Amino acid sequence: MEHAVVERWGVFELSLPGRAEGNPFTDYAIHGRFEGHHEDVMVSGFYDGNGIWKIRFMPSYTGEYRYTVWGSFSDREAVGTFRVTEATGSNHGPVRVSWQYHFAYADGTPFYPLGTTCYVWTQQPDERIRETLRSLEEARFNKIRFCILPKHYDYNLGEPRTYPFEGTPMDSSVLTKENFMDYTGNAAGNHFDFTRPNPEHFRHLEECILALQRAGIEADLIVMHPYDRWGFSCMGREADDLYWNYVIARFSAFRNVWWSLANEYDLMRAKTTDDWEHFGTLLVQGDPYGHLRSIHNCIPFYDHTRPWITHCSIQRQDLYRGAEYTDEWRKQFGKPVVLDEIAYEGNIQHGWGNITGEEMIRRFWEGAVRGGYPGHGETFLNPEEILWWSHGGVLHGESWKRVGFLLDVLNSVPGNGLRCLPAEWDSVCGIPEDEALARKTGYRLYYYSFMRPSFREFHIDDTTPYRAEVIDTWNMTVTDAGTHRGRFRVDLPARQYMAVRLSRC
């Protein structure tokens, strides 16, 4: 084999012919050891169909590596070397927790996740997938949550483009908006072999993950979910383990992968806390790169203090207050707070899917200034029943246009992120998490939410000069409001959704 070259945090992949007889997914195994000067990593590979076995590795360092690949998949060991070069372009490595409550890429660049959700965008026709990618880039979302498995739910009653296992599904033509909830879990008419993953399904997901990677977008993979009529939500421990190990072997080497164990884990009646702890352990053991790990609630939060959980992935529990609890959740769990569902901008019948763009952006700012990371979603009815929340496509609302502006503001925060001061009762004030930087820069970001002050008064100290700026978070303007010392007043336009940014001159 020729001497391969791969970028740091890129993927080194080997494709090897091997055994295909019997059931390759259960009967054989493939393992690899990847040794560089700074790491020595063992991973498992996977059967990709057609007699081809693959194994993938993401190097975390530069320099020379050598590998050995072996296992019952083949009588022959594969050995070789490759060289890892510096990362280039937008490759900053995988995202890690930074400063306890925040995120940064492996190279230290701060990462402020402002994401969205399109549960099964990968299951749509190619043209819609391209449309989704264009929409994501235009909105400057830098994270997207989506499912590995197909989805059965209102507006999602048809067949996905592929199934994750060999077999045949029940006839979806019997489903209607009225009866679909009668078909849950393993409904009659499904014939799937949970011991035989369908490589095509996963290969397509990889293409989507890589397309996101090229666009600088993190792929928050939802490994399990309850919206199911095929039985994938209740396969049993043995089949679950095969699925998890297959997923881990296929996807771990992509630097932009995050693991979400489940969406609305508490709606998965067939699973227990023991199961989730077990899957968490599988991830910790099977993913040598330590990609971010979370588990997302419908009603009760999972215990986000569990050691395998890297950050809170939160769906708000209260119809009225949500992002406003961000600072309390930080205290409670001691981890980054990602507000992955704070309701959807839209107009469907359900209260989780019909808030205004203004309210969405208000929740974004409430969450962000309190040191958390809000997530977007959109559910507008249309004759084609193509809803961003599930299918991706084009965006119809108003909030997505204002996400990039918040991202710009966050990028201007000294250090790696904000924490919330116990400020005035009627405003929230974010300062840099890094205490020394906070002192040095005097940076303060006040947010006034739905309130409409005509002015606000400030008195940080008697002597330090502060530059004041008025930020209109809805109209996306930043207006200089002069330099002040001691007690001073900043005039505001008495509109909702305003902020004031102070910084030491």
Place this chain on the structure above:
Amino acid sequence: MEHAVVERWGVFELSLPGRAEGNPFTDYAIHGRFEGHHEDVMVSGFYDGNGIWKIRFMPSYTGEYRYTVWGSFSDREAVGTFRVTEATGSNHGPVRVSWQYHFAYADGTPFYPLGTTCYVWTQQPDERIRETLRSLEEARFNKIRFCILPKHYDYNLGEPRTYPFEGTPMDSSVLTKENFMDYTGNAAGNHFDFTRPNPEHFRHLEECILALQRAGIEADLIVMHPYDRWGFSCMGREADDLYWNYVIARFSAFRNVWWSLANEYDLMRAKTTDDWEHFGTLLVQGDPYGHLRSIHNCIPFYDHTRPWITHCSIQRQDLYRGAEYTDEWRKQFGKPVVLDEIAYEGNIQHGWGNITGEEMIRRFWEGAVRGGYPGHGETFLNPEEILWWSHGGVLHGESWKRVGFLLDVLNSVPGNGLRCLPAEWDSVCGIPEDEALARKTGYRLYYYSFMRPSFREFHIDDTTPYRAEVIDTWNMTVTDAGTHRGRFRVDLPARQYMAVRLSRC
């Protein structure tokens, strides 16, 4: 004395010459007994200055009454009779608690308090007082909270038109927006004699109470409050008692009086729970008509389960959620919930005084549909610094225009008021408090708040026909949405602030 005639729930008043030497307010007393066929009531009168003593009585029944008035104010007893005729016009008597969580006039007519607050509207020039009365009527407010004592606070730094005691105040020209908080309680320069109430101050208040009465508006009298530079908030028990007894003697006989022991009682540092319990007892003993009694918080609620408290007078404790807790407060306290402060529509600097008209009306509906009674307030900056919240005058906002519409909807509720069903998580549904009426009428009032459903589905039962109406609470329209049975769908315009009303055909 001629044989007087007075209306049921009107005021029978005697003016008698009496002793004026020494300090009539402390040295002498006046008592009266009023006997009719159905009641036998003892009350105290008061010194009105210039050698005149007065005693007032509000008869609760029709027919012949006789009275005896005696006391150290005079050597002579006064005796006589009068006749009480039926109430006429808009006189329905004083408001009582009805159906545990609601209100009705003494004649049984339901009363749905939708009030406002103008703390010291009575202390303004005559022309502004007339303007306030016109504004109240135009907005159809049926209750107003205001102070008996003058107010010292931002936008309220000048002299009131009268002081409640004889004496001279500190020089208000030293006060500025920056220093006014330095002058609290009994500041230097005040010379008041707390043993000598100023009858002119109280006489003027009576005129205002009567003007409200003529307009069908309840006068929710705030007897004490903390916004003070003259010492009225910290007079000590003896002076407090003299003040309370004077107030009770003067105002109890007016049918439209409600007693609010204090505004933001918890900010009155000189007062203890023992004091409030004592004042509550004075009211129970001194007001024989049992006018409604409450005590209003800044932060912590008073224990509204105390027996002398007739209803909860609530200031919301949470910046984000307020009226949404109405049903929980009903459960907690077992009494009517009056949301006397849910923030003010306006644009001042403080978060309690700068919400939008939309948010105010949203809070009104959230509170009302949950079986509570929301209150309005307005704080718009203007060059004259005449803010409705304190001074009355004209209304500048948008919410007041929509209060009468809610009142009309409440008036259409079968029975005496609403209670909240444990309905869908994403809507609130009010039904008649009276279970039998609820069953008989099938009345249901669903409210969707800031959510924007394009439609909602209903399924009360399989057979009963329901008439559906779509209510736009902001644009104040009621649109017929047909008659339906079984599972049915009501289309909505995907705007905020919509409601659906169902009633059995």
